[in-house]
Amino acid sequence: MQTSPVRLGALIRYVSFRHAPKFRQPRPEEVIGLPVKETPPHCVPAFVLPDFINEAEERALLALTEPWFSRLPCNEGHMDALIHHYKEFYRSYKGLMEGEGACGSCEDGCRHVRRALERCWSAASGYVPATPLDDRVHFLRLSECGFIRAHADDTRNSSGIIAGLCLGSARVMTLTHPDHAGQRVELMLAPRAFYVLMGAARYKWEHSVDWIRDDDEHIERVRGRVPPGERSLVFDGKKTEFRRGERTAIIFRGVSPLELLKHKTLERKGHT
Numbered sequence: 001m002q003t004s005p006v007r008l009g010a011l012i013r014y015v016s017f018r019h020a021p022k023f024r025q026p027r028p029e030e031v032i033g034l035p036v037k038e039t040p041p042h043c044v045p046a047f048v049l050p051d052f053i054n055e056a057e058e059r060a061l062l063a064l065t066e067p068w069f070s071r072l073p074c075n076e077g078h079m080d081a082l083i084h085h086y087k088e089f090y091r092s093y094k095g096l097m098e099g100e101g102a103c104g105s106c107e108d109g110c111r112h113v114r115r116a117l118e119r120c121w122s123a124a125s126g127y128v129p130a131t132p133l134d135d136r137v138h139f140l141r142l143s144e145c146g147f148i149r150a151h152a153d154d155t156r157n158s159s160g161i162i163a164g165l166c167l168g169s170a171r172v173m174t175l176t177h178p179d180h181a182g183q184r185v186e187l188m189l190a191p192r193a194f195y196v197l198m199g200a201a202r203y204k205w206e207h208s209v210d211w212i213r214d215d216d217e218h219i220e221r222v223r224g225r226v227p228p229g230e231r232s233l234v235f236d237g238k239k240t241e242f243r244r245g246e247r248t249a250i251i252f253r254g255v256s257p258l259e260l261l262k263h264k265t266l267e268r269k270g271h272t
Contacts, residue, residue, distance in 0.1 A: 160254030169245030
């Protein structure tokens with residue numbers, strides 16, 4: 001099954017195991033379309049597909065989200081203090097793809113939006129085909145000060161996979177493991193890239209965005225102040241051409257375990 005034209009070499013350039021020598025990135029054929037429990041030991045199934053959409057599609061998606069985001073206040077902190085300086089909302093994938101006027105009034109823009117969203121949905125579905133995707137699509141925007149502290153996803157809320165399309169500015173995602181101190185995996189979430197976390201990468205490794213620890217810089221950013229000085233992103237031990245700014249993510253997740261059980265029950269009864 002072909003899920004993406006991106007070669008493994010391209011995937012590796014956007015995922016760094018420099019600081020996690022005990023682990024490796026699985027080859028796509030080792031995990032895509034297979035049960036999560038069959039992932040090879042010491043593999044971290046995390047992928048970044050660069051340039052997954054084009055610039056016209058990115059502009060159309062940002063134009064789509066702007067009216068919704070502009071009406072929302074910026075949340076300074078999440079209830080569990082994991083996310084700072086963000087806005088978020090949810091929309092139905094089916095509604096965006098089928099609803100009249102749901103993706104804007106411009107015909108060209110609507111075509112770009114639906115083509116990009118369909119590509120994301122298809123790719124995410126292909127990684128873990130046994131787990132349907134939740135119809136609710138999560139739109140999350142981080143301000144220039146925003147960041148996400150390390151956390152592992154809760155298995156009660158969603159199954160299988162989380163995948164996100166990156167718009168606007170780049171950020172670096174870091175994966176750390178509570179049982180493997182000092183080991184970390186880095187993902188370069190470049191503009192127009194599509195990232196995928198599945199299995200252990202989602203539930204056993206903790207993931208953060210633009211955060212490793214609560215240092216002086218992040219304390220200032222919690223207060224809504226951008227510290228002066230260098231803002232170039234560092235990835236794989238090197239400065240990059242990317243600078244921190246406002247970043248939007250469009251996120252897809254597997255259905256909840258309860259919905260997955262319902263789906264499998266209906267499958268067995270032949271009512272899919």
